[in-house]
Amino acid sequence: MTRNGGSIRIDEARCTGDMACMRVCPTEAIRVRGGKARLLESRCIDCGECIRVCRPRAVSPVTNSFAELSRFDYRVALASPVIYGQFGPAASPERILAALEKAGFDCAVDSTQTCEAVSAAIGHYLRTSGGPRPLISCFCPTVLRLIEVRYPELIELVIPIESPKEILAREVRKAKARDLNLPEDRIGIIYLTPCPGKMLDVLERPGRRRSNVNGAIAISDIYRTVRSLLPIARGSGGGRPQISAVGLTWATLGGQTAFLPPEHRLEVAGLRNVERILTDIEMGKLRDVEYVELHTCPDGCVSGSLLVENPYVARGRILEIIGRLGPQPRERELAEFCEKGEYLADRNLSAQAPGALDLDVGRAISKIRRLEDIQQLVPNINCGACGAPSCTAFAEDVVREEAHLNDCVFMALSQLRAKHNQVVDVVREAKG
Amino acid sequence: MNGGTFRREFEVTGGDFYNAGRVSTEIKEILRQIGIAAPKIRRIAIAAYEAEMNIVMYARSGMVILQVTPEIVRLDVSDVGPGIENIELAMQEGYSTASEEMRALGFGAGMGLPNIKKNADRFEIRSEVGKGTTLEIEVNL
Ligand SMILES: Nc1ncnc2c1ncn2[C@@H]1O[C@H](COP(=O)(O)OP(=O)(O)O)[C@@H](O)[C@H]1O
Ligand code: SF4
Ligand SMILES: [Mg+2]
Numbered sequence: 001m002t003r004n005g006g007s008i009r010i011d012e013a014r015c016t017g018d019m020a021c022m023r024v025c026p027t028e029a030i031r032v033r034g035g036k037a038r039l040l041e042s043r044c045i046d047c048g049e050c051i052r053v054c055r056p057r058a059v060s061p062v063t064n065s066f067a068e069l070s071r072f073d074y075r076v077a078l079a080s081p082v083i084y085g086q087f088g089p090a091a092s093p094e095r096i097l098a099a100l101e102k103a104g105f106d107c108a109v110d111s112t113q114t115c116e117a118v119s120a121a122i123g124h125y126l127r128t129s130g131g132p133r134p135l136i137s138c139f140c141p142t143v144l145r146l147i148e149v150r151y152p153e154l155i156e157l158v159i160p161i162e163s164p165k166e167i168l169a170r171e172v173r174k175a176k177a178r179d180l181n182l183p184e185d186r187i188g189i190i191y192l193t194p195c196p197g198k199m200l201d202v203l204e205r206p207g208r209r210r211s212n213v214n215g216a217i218a219i220s221d222i223y224r225t226v227r228s229l230l231p232i233a234r235g236s237g238g239g240r241p242q243i244s245a246v247g248l249t250w251a252t253l254g255g256q257t258a259f260l261p262p263e264h265r266l267e268v269a270g271l272r273n274v275e276r277i278l279t280d281i282e283m284g285k286l287r288d289v290e291y292v293e294l295h296t297c298p299d300g301c302v303s304g305s306l307l308v309e310n311p312y313v314a315r316g317r318i319l320e321i322i323g324r325l326g327p328q329p330r331e332r333e334l335a336e337f338c339e340k341g342e343y344l345a346d347r348n349l350s351a352q353a354p355g356a357l358d359l360d361v362g363r364a365i366s367k368i369r370r371l372e373d374i375q376q377l378v379p380n381i382n383c384g385a386c387g388a389p390s391c392t393a394f395a396e397d398v399v400r401e402e403a404h405l406n407d408c409v410f411m412a413l414s415q416l417r418a419k420h421n422q423v424v425d426v427v428r429e430a431k432g
Numbered sequence: 433m434n435g436g437t438f439r440r441e442f443e444v445t446g447g448d449f450y451n452a453g454r455v456s457t458e459i460k461e462i463l464r465q466i467g468i469a470a471p472k473i474r475r476i477a478i479a480a481y482e483a484e485m486n487i488v489m490y491a492r493s494g495m496v497i498l499q500v501t502p503e504i505v506r507l508d509v510s511d512v513g514p515g516i517e518n519i520e521l522a523m524q525e526g527y528s529t530a531s532e533e534m535r536a537l538g539f540g541a542g543m544g545l546p547n548i549k550k551n552a553d554r555f556e557i558r559s560e561v562g563k564g565t566t567l568e569i570e571v572n573l
Contacts, residue, residue, distance in 0.1 A: 150464075153474035279457055282474065283481040284547065285538070356467030361502040361573065364466045365438045371465075396465075 007046045007062050007196035007203075012036050014058035021050035021059055022389050026271050027149065031397070032387040042352070045145035046197040047271060047296050048305030061196035061306060062203075064215035066104060066222070072188030072214070074180060076172055077105040078165055081112050081251040082194045082301045083219055084243075084321055085314030091230050093243050093321065098233035099226045105190070109172055110240065112247025114164040115255060116330065117337045119246055121161055123259035124338035126290050134266075134281060134289040135159040137256055138347055141197035142296040143274060151278045152351030159291070162345035163201070164250070165191050169212035191216045194304030195297070209348055218306040245325045251318050253300045256293040264290035270298040357399055367399045374398055379410045438466065438500040444487040446513065449537065452488045456481035459498050459507075466500055472571055475551040476505050479569050482544035483509040489534055490514060491564065502573065509567040516559040523549065523557070 017035035029043035100108035202213040249255035257265040297303040303311035358364040374395040388394035397403035487494035491513025530540025554570040
């Protein structure tokens with residue numbers, strides 16, 4: 001199945017064909033053909049690993065630019081909690097929001113309180129709904145893609161809760177339209193994203209519900225501007241709601257599970273670890289666990305691929321801010337939010353089968369047998385010279401008729417040898 | 433099961449908890465490549481996993497044979513081991529002879545065989561005490 005536009009773009013002119021992206025891609029979605037990297041979109045899960053490793057900077061996320069925002073009358077920046085870890089100890093959250101407003105946004109909105117409300121909603125949903133367990137978190141778009149392409153059996157376990165950015169965008173749009181007396185569509189709500197996955201989350205795509213967010217800008221793209229404006233941005237800026245400690249934890253691990261007892265929850269980060277946990281859930285293990293919080297980045301969102309600060313430094317900074325926050329009694333507010341039940345959302349995930357060798361089971365069976373034969377032929381040393389990340393991936397490409405057996409240098413060589421020997425034999429015969 | 437059959441054999445070693453689950457993961461991967469629908473894969477994967485675990489937990493060694501046609505997925509599981517004395521009892525939900533040690537590892541809920549039966553369209557179990565156990569598991573496509 002194909003997707004209409006992924007989150008990642010490869011600039012052919014810059015690509016040197018060095019295969020770094022191909023080797024790092026966890027779903028084997030990249031091939032190097034004719035010296036240029038190519039993305040197989042149906043397999044891409046938008047994890048951004050290729051962006052991280054590309055030296056010539058040929059791989060980049062498809063994000064919006066600041067210039068595109070001029071089409072709106074009023075521009076709102078939604079700050080993901082991770083942004084507070086990016087600018088070192090001198091930059092308080094209030095100051096970072098103020099710098100964003102100096103950078104050209106009419107208003108910068110903190111999202112930590114909404115994140116906390118969603119944590120409460122998770123607890124509320126688990127208490128009030130039956131059905132199979134564990135439920136799986138739905139806030140890392142890369143995890144959701146991974147589930148669609150690799151673990152479609154688990155779609156029914158994905159918790160149907162709306163993401164903080166959608167809830168907040170909905171509220172902010174209503175409030176601003178009312179206060180400023182503007183039509184809702186004149187207000188541009190822009191999410192500052194730590195990763196290509198969340199970028200893609202807000203893009204309009206067929207078959208997906210429409211996002212309340214109008215666009216996304218990579219935090220790495222606004223980093224320098226914000227940094228340069230911090231010294232002249234005034235931090236105190238009265239009237240901003242307090243930062244929520246639980247909400248801030250969404251930048252690291254355990255934010256979503258803040259209101260769940262430890263014995264009922266798991267927090268897992270890093271793609272390989274996520275895959276292991278999903279495999280366990282698939283086999284019917286972990287039935288005692290109520291909820292698993294999953295992040296494909298190695299340390300949660302502070303290690304997103306579109307961030308600048310070292311993730312460990314960023315996490316330290318987030319913890320430091322949390323440590324300074326006083327007590328935050330919000331039980332009443334949170335309970336009201338949960339009771340309203342407006343946090344529910346259908347994620348519209350659809351099982352996809354990019355792994356299937358053929359749409360027809362009978363033909364797929366013939367192909368998988370052919371695949372086994374080819375696997376016997378190739379040297380299984382994963383040299384990559386054919387442009388596929390492993391001999392197994394290459395064998396699959398051959399079966400799918402996307403590569404030719406002779407693209408493997410070893411296959412070509414042995415054919416050449418066979419031909420050579422034939423020639424030698426012919427010459428010998430002629431001489432004899 | 434003729435012409436268009438895919439067949440693959442997997443060996444399972446008793447007591448090898450480190451590798452436990454690999455066979456069922458591999459089976460799942462193959463079914464994905466063949467393009468079996470997700471809910472069926474889930475049922476087969478659960479059955480395969482429980483069968484594999486029972487060999488790991490109770491038997492000396494065993495074998496899983498996977499066969500796939502456009503109509504059916506079939507698992508033949510056989511082991512060399514102690515066998516099961518009272519099959520009726522073993523099939524009851526919650527019945528388990530797992531050791532304390534295994535329970536500490538999170539096994540021994542006594543749901544394995546019942547879950548296999550629940551997920552299969554056809555299930556047969558045979559066992560000879562002192563020799564071993566065989567399972568036939570089928571899921572219709
Ligand atoms: N392959 C086997 N060999 C010997 N005994 C077995 C085998 N499979 C199951 N049993 C017996 O049947 C019981 C129930 O098995 P099962 O339903 O899988 O639950 P559990 O594995 O949690 O004990 C086991 O405790 C064991 O006594
Ligand atoms: S862990 Fe966070 S930053 Fe990383 S891909 Fe998932 S949502 Fe994006
Ligand atoms: Mg068992």
